[in-house]
Amino acid sequence: MSETAIEFNHVQKIYYLYTSIGFKELLLHPIKYRREKRKRALIAINDITFSVKKGEAFGLTGPNGSGKSTILGLIAGVLKPDRGTIKTNGRIAPLLELGAGFHPELTGRENIVLNSIILGMTKKEVEKKMDEIIEFSELGDFVDQPIRTYSSGMLARLGFSVAVHIDPEILLVDEILAVGDENFQKKCIDKMMSFKKNGVTIVFVSHSTDQVHKICDRVARLEKGKLLSIENA
Numbered sequence: 001m002s003e004t005a006i007e008f009n010h011v012q013k014i015y016y017l018y019t020s021i022g023f024k025e026l027l028l029h030p031i032k033y034r035r036e037k038r039k040r041a042l043i044a045i046n047d048i049t050f051s052v053k054k055g056e057a058f059g060l061t062g063p064n065g066s067g068k069s070t071i072l073g074l075i076a077g078v079l080k081p082d083r084g085t086i087k088t089n090g091r092i093a094p095l096l097e098l099g100a101g102f103h104p105e106l107t108g109r110e111n112i113v114l115n116s117i118i119l120g121m122t123k124k125e126v127e128k129k130m131d132e133i134i135e136f137s138e139l140g141d142f143v144d145q146p147i148r149t150y151s152s153g154m155l156a157r158l159g160f161s162v163a164v165h166i167d168p169e170i171l172l173v174d175e176i177l178a179v180g181d182e183n184f185q186k187k188c189i190d191k192m193m194s195f196k197k198n199g200v201t202i203v204f205v206s207h208s209t210d211q212v213h214k215i216c217d218r219v220a221r222l223e224k225g226k227l228l229s230i231e232n233a
């Protein structure tokens with residue numbers, strides 16, 4: 001395990017969707033449909049096995065809904081597998097977005113403090129890095145506005161900036177480049193390349209084949225929750 005950063009072993013993740021039922025069904029079967037809602041299982045990822053070596057840059061590609069973000073959530077530990085096992089080795093940079101670590105009513109600055117402390121930094125360390133984080137994010141005065149007022153690109157900037165400033169050993173990047181403007185994309189790619197040089201493990205989700213091939217050593221292709229292939233990039 002020491003050379004391995006991430007290991008998935010026959011992992012399955014199921015989401016339960018609730019579908020409403022008709023009024024007639026409710027009248028005819030009041031007990032059966034007492035809860036008004038029925039659960040339907042959606043297998044988001046199915047029987048996935050792979051491992052990522054320490055220092056490797058691993059790409060995840062596949063159509064919308066194929067399970068890429070679900071895999072990142074499982075690596076980050078914000079989701080739990082229904083079957084199989086996941087092992088990780090090293091400090092993981094968070095996947096910060098609304099609903100996952102970021103609080104909409106707090107300002108950008110307050111969210112930086114909140115998340116850095118949750119991730120184990122002391123208040124002093126956060127204060128020391130604060131200017132650097134804000135500068136990297138290029139949010140300017142907006143950093144003191146509640147983040148519910150941010151555009152998706154601004155949120156991504158904040159998330160990426162916090163993630164790269166906590167000295168991660170495993171960096172998870174979910175399509176940040178899709179929402180960032182050209183300038184910020186370039187900055188993110190440069191940052192990832194320098195992390196790579198320093199031996200940080202990277203899992204990078206992207207729809208851009210160019211970017212995946214530029215950054216990654218190997219690329220996994222997903223489709224409908226199944227792992228189709230893993231190839232050298």
Ligand SMILES: Nc1ncnc2c1ncn2[C@@H]1O[C@H](COP(=O)(O)OP(=O)(O)OP(=O)(O)O)[C@@H](O)[C@H]1O
Nearest residue numbers: 015016042044062063064065066067068069070071
């Ligand atoms: N919280 C959730 N509740 C129910 N179903 C979900 C949830 N999150 C994801 N899913 C479902 O799980 C499947 C995989 O979703 P996931 O977000 O991992 O896909 P993705 O590959 O990241 O897609 P995209 O390219 O659009 O970001 C999809 O069918 C999606 O509808």
Ligand SMILES: [Mg+2]
Nearest residue numbers: 068069070174
């Ligand atoms: Mg996704």
